[in-house]
Amino acid sequence: MQKVISKDGTPISYDPLGKGPAVILVSGAMGVRAHFIPLAELLSKHFTVFNYDRRGRGDSGDTLPYAVEREIEDIEALINQAGGSAGVYGISSGAILALEAASQLSASVNKLALYEPPFILDDSRPPLPQDYVAQLNRAIAAGRRSEAVEIFMTRAILLPAEYLEPMRNDPSWAEMEQIAHTIAYDGTIVGDTMSGKPLSPELVKRIAAVTMPTLVMDGEMSEAFFHHAAQALVDILPNAERRTLSGQEHGVAPEALAPVLVEFFLNKER
DSSP: EEEEOOSSOOEEEEOOOOOOOEEEEOOOTOOGGGGGHHHHHHTTTSSSEEEEEEEEEEOOOOOOSSHHHHHHHHHHHHHHHHHOOOEEEEEEEHHHHHHHHHHHTTEEEEEEEEEOOOOSSSSSOOOOTHHHHHHHHHHHHTTTTTHHHHIIIIIOOOOOOOHHHHTSSSSSHHHHHHHHHHHHEEEEEEEETTTTSOOOOHHHOOOOOOOOOEEEEEESOOOOHHHHHHHHHHHHHEEEEEEETTOSSSSSOHHHHHHHHHHHHOOOOO
């Protein structure tokens, strides 16, 4: 494990693996770098992979108040550590963060790959509650970390409440409680993109300015709203292609994802 210091002084922990062009992996809600190890190892045969803990998670620090701009600065610090240029891959809400980073760091992000940014643009799935982030922040402020995880599971993932009891007995629940405060961070990142309405004109304008080669992926077995989101992005991005991964869903298998990322990041014609 190594650390890089972000612009606001927050230490960001990462594992560099392999040799070759730099690729930074951006996890989604509740993700830590340990979850990316299988993918990072597969990609390390071709790239220098920067597998990092987003702020507030794992071995990385956290500086309040939270702002999406600080997470973009974390990615910028990693890119600088990589030599000033890198490809970026993000999944789920991490894909939205990666997209926002690419819009602000266009001179440094040479390629962008996104897997299932969770935009809810129509009635194909219930939207997030308007006070979703406020619910999470109230639970965390009161020390009710388990409640924050429950809010995420039932409001964002839409798991039935009766599924939660056996999950609480699994060791992973305690791990989720440890980083429960960061669920609101991802809620802030997604903003109103999960409202059941088309993307705002302001966001569309930012996305349309992302001109580096971009790969937008979705899983064949995923819910319809992920497919709609992927196509909406490809329709806006000026230099994008879409790939639907056969047999995959939101929890994409590293073995299915890695070859697609290798092909995309290594193809010099894109």
